Structure formats: structure tokens, C-alpha cells
Amino acid sequence: MECMRCGTCCVAPDISALGKPPGVRCSNLLNDGSCSIYNERPAVCRGYRPDEICLKVAAPTLDRRVAKYLELFGL
Numbered sequence: 001m002e003c004m005r006c007g008t009c010c011v012a013p014d015i016s017a018l019g020k021p022p023g024v025r026c027s028n029l030l031n032d033g034s035c036s037i038y039n040e041r042p043a044v045c046r047g048y049r050p051d052e053i054c055l056k057v058a059a060p061t062l063d064r065r066v067a068k069y070l071e072l073f074g075l
């Protein structure tokens with residue numbers, strides 16, 4: 001599936017390569033859902049692919065999508 005640039009995967013999961021705890025917005029995430037360090041982003045970000053999780057967390061707002069993601073993974 002195609003990425004909808006909803007931003008959820010740059011907020012909800014913990015990303016140790018960035019020292020980012022779960023539920024905290026990555027400081028590199030821009031308001032349009034793009035990444036300000038796209039060419040230098042860590043391997044974990046490069047390897048991330050949209051999947052059914054993106055659909056499972058669908059919601060009208062980023063806060064709600066993040067809440068659904070955290071709930072889904074018990075974070």
C-alpha cells in the first residue's frame with residue numbers, strides 16, 4: 001500500500017536510533033508529514049514500509065492515530 005504521510009509512524013513507536021520514546025513526535029517530522037532529514041534518516045526509518053497497521057490506526061487526527069497505535073501495541 002501507499003504511504004499516506006499521516007505521520008503516525010514518526011510519533012507513536014519508540015525509535016532507539018533517534019533516542020525517541022513511544023508517543024513522542026520525532027523532531028525531524030515536518031507538518032506536511034515529510035522528514036526533514038530524509039536523505040540521512042536512520043536505517044530503521046529507511047526500512048519502514050506502510051502495511052495494514054496504517055489502516056488499523058486510521059483516525060481523523062494525528063493524536064487519535066497515535067493513541068490507537070499505542071493501544072494496539074500495548075505501549
Ligand code: SF4
Nearest residue numbers: 003004006007009054
Ligand atoms: S503510519 Fe503508515 S501511512 Fe502513516 S506515515 Fe507511517 S507508513 Fe505512512
Ligand code: SF4
Nearest residue numbers: 010026028029035045
Ligand atoms: S527521522 Fe524522519 S522518517 Fe525517521 S521518525 Fe523522524 S521524521 Fe520519521
